[in-house]
Each structure stands twice: as structure tokens, then as C-alpha cells.
Amino acid sequence: QKTLLTNLRAYSVKNLQKPPKILITGGLGQLGVECAKYLRQKYGQQNVILSDIIKPTLDVANDGPYIFADILDFKGLQKIVVDHRVDWLIHFSALLSAIGEQNVPLAVRVNIEGMHNVIELAKQYKLRIFVPSTIGAFGPDSPRNPTPNITVQRPRTIYGVSKVHAELLGEYYYHKFGLDFRCLRFPGVISSDPPGGGTTDYAIAIFHDVLRKGHYQCYLKPDTRLPMMHVRDALKALSEFLEAPNEILNRRCYNVTSMSFTPEELADKMTKYIPDFKITYMPDARQEIADSWPQVFDDSEARRDWNWNPKVDLDNLVELMMREVKDKIA
Numbered sequence: 001q002k003t004l005l006t007n008l009r010a011y012s013v014k015n016l017q018k019p020p021k022i023l024i025t026g027g028l029g030q031l032g033v034e035c036a037k038y039l040r041q042k043y044g045q046q047n048v049i050l051s052d053i054i055k056p057t058l059d060v061a062n063d064g065p066y067i068f069a070d071i072l073d074f075k076g077l078q079k080i081v082v083d084h085r086v087d088w089l090i091h092f093s094a095l096l097s098a099i100g101e102q103n104v105p106l107a108v109r110v111n112i113e114g115m116h117n118v119i120e121l122a123k124q125y126k127l128r129i130f131v132p133s134t135i136g137a138f139g140p141d142s143p144r145n146p147t148p149n150i151t152v153q154r155p156r157t158i159y160g161v162s163k164v165h166a167e168l169l170g171e172y173y174y175h176k177f178g179l180d181f182r183c184l185r186f187p188g189v190i191s192s193d194p195p196g197g198g199t200t201d202y203a204i205a206i207f208h209d210v211l212r213k214g215h216y217q218c219y220l221k222p223d224t225r226l227p228m229m230h231v232r233d234a235l236k237a238l239s240e241f242l243e244a245p246n247e248i249l250n251r252r253c254y255n256v257t258s259m260s261f262t263p264e265e266l267a268d269k270m271t272k273y274i275p276d277f278k279i280t281y282m283p284d285a286r287q288e289i290a291d292s293w294p295q296v297f298d299d300s301e302a303r304r305d306w307n308w309n310p311k312v313d314l315d316n317l318v319e320l321m322m323r324e325v326k327d328k329i330a
């Protein structure tokens with residue numbers, strides 16, 4: 001009775017009879033745990049199932065439903081959808097840009113074969129499916145400042161190629177089969193949880209290193225401008241977009257962003273909290289990836305169609321990260 005009441009109170013979406021049952025794949029990546037927390041507040045703890053192939057920490061296991069799910073095992077996925085009566089699928093499993101370049105065959109399996117499985121699954125069981133895309137879905141031939149919603153997409157990483165593939169496949173399934181496919185192209189998402197394997201990771205690592213050691217060696221040049229967003233805004237975008245009625249959406253894939261900055265500009269803001277920290281620069285292979293990506297992301301279509309409006313600017317982001325990373329490493 002108590003759980004039911006909590007669920008009903010938490011559930012604020014209009015136009016739906018009951019809270020959706022949501023399955024999150026790749027749940028132990030950068031966004032999964034925070035996303036589950038966010039959506040459980042909204043739809044009830046038991047209605048959001050986190051999944052991965054990794055053994056969770058006790059904290060994660062105690063937070064709500066957690067199950068084993070291998071996105072490369074189609075039958076296993078079918079069983080989960082049937083047993084748990086899943087309505088919405090949030091598909092986070094992916095190898096990011098830098099790590100993907102180190103193991104292309106694995107990235108093809110996880111990012112492309114995995115996508116084939118979940119999209120067929122969503123079609124068979126009529127699920128609403130959310131797949132994140134990225135600024136990495138653009139390449140050196142795309143306009144970089146600003147990068148509009150519809151433009152040339154010729155990425156040069158396997159991560160980017162797999163995301164363009166996911167976008168096109170999702171749009172195709174929408175038009176051909178009426179699949180409720182939804183996709184947001186995220187910029188670098190900044191959270192106190194380590195991301196692992198991305199090109200935008202410096203903007204997280206810098207907080208951890210500076211708070212722990214007082215200095216940071218950056219693998220990008222000081223003037224490398226990239227679009228970014230705090231995880232709070234990423235989850236707000238995801239949840240608002242998932243709830244948006246189909247009638248107001250003019251497309252299935254939208255650019256979203258909050259801000260753009262360079263390592264130099266970020267470091268400058270951080271000196272307000274730690275005036276004497278040291279930053280040095282030693283660009284590596286990730287520089288070439290960053291140089292092919294958007295510098296400023298045009299998300300005006302998301303703002304117009306479903307009222308996307310980010311809340312965290314660069315000053316807020318630095319303040320939040322200082323606090324959150326301090327708590328994490330304490």
C-alpha cells in the first residue's frame with residue numbers, strides 16, 4: 001500500500017494511465033545509475049529496472065531493481081521484456097569515442113549489433129525506445145560553429161559511425177513500422193561519476209585530479225572548444241523528451257546542449273575555488289577526434305518543438321562539480 005502511494009505521488013505525467021515500466025541497458029555506464037535515480041523519483045522505484053553484465057555495488061543493488069542483461073543475447077532480452085512487462089527501453093550500452101578506436105571489433109559488436117537487437121526487440125514488443133546519440137555523430141565535413149540539427153554527418157570514429165547508423169535505423173523503423181524511436185544528440189556530459197573512454201572526459205578528470213593532487217595534465221589543447229552539459233540537464237532533457245507527445249515532435253533525433261567551453265576557460269573558472277592549481281597540456285590522439293567535432297551545437301529545434309531549456313551554465317557547473325567530486329573522493 002505504501003509503495004503504491006509513493007508511486008502514485010511520484011508519478012506526475014499527464015495523459016498516461018499508469019507509470020511506464022522502464023528498462024535501462026548499459027546501466028553501470030556514466031549515466032545509468034543517475035538516470036535510474038531520477039526516473040524512480042518520477043515513476044516509482046519498482047518501475048525502473050537497471051541492467052548490465054557487470055556485478056553492481058551494494059549501493060546500486062539496494063537502490064532498486066537490478067538485473068543481468070546482455071544486449072548481444074536477443075532471447076535473453078525478449079525474456080526480460082516479457083517477464084517484467086517492459087514499456088520503455090533506454091539503451092545506454094555503448095563504447096565511447098576514444099575507447100572505441102582501441103577496439104573496433106568490440107565497438108562494432110556492442111554499438112552496432114547491440115543496436116540491431118534492441119531495435120528489433122522494441123519493434124516486436126511495441127516499446128518506446130530511447131537511444132542517445134552524440135556530437136560525435138558529426139565529422140570534419142560538418143559545419144562546426146554552429147552545427148545544425150540537419151547537416152552533413154561523416155564521422156571518423158567507429159563510435160560516431162555507429163551512432164549515425166543508430167539514428168538512421170531508428171528513423172527508418174519509425175517511418176516503416178511506426179516504432180516510437182527517440183534520440184537525443186548529447187554533448188560531453190559532465191558528472192562526478194567517471195565516464196571512461198570518451199574524448200570529452202577531460203572536463204570530469206580535471207576536477208578529480210585538481211582536488212586530489214592540485215594539478216591536471218590535459219590531453220587536449222587549451223583552446224579546444226566543445227559543447228558540454230551537466231548530467232542534471234542531460235537527465236532533464238532525456239526525461240522531458242521521453243514524455244513529449246508524438247504530435248509535437250517534428251523529428252526523431254534532436255541536438256541538445258547547455259554550453260560550450262575550452263579547457264582554458266574551464267580551468268579559469270576553477271581558479272575561483274582553487275586559486276593556485278596547475279594545468280599543463282599534452283595533446284594525444286583524442287585531439288584529432290575533438291578537432292573533427294562541433295564546437296557550438298545548435299539545439300534551437302529542441303527548444304522550439306518540446307521546450308528544451310537547460311538550467312546549468314558554466315558557473316553553476318563548476319560549483320556543482322566542486323561539491324560533488326569533493327563528496328565522492330572524501
Ligand code: AKB
Nearest residue numbers: 096097134198199200
Ligand atoms: C565522448 O567523448 O566520446 C562522449 C560523447 C561526446 O559522446 N562523451
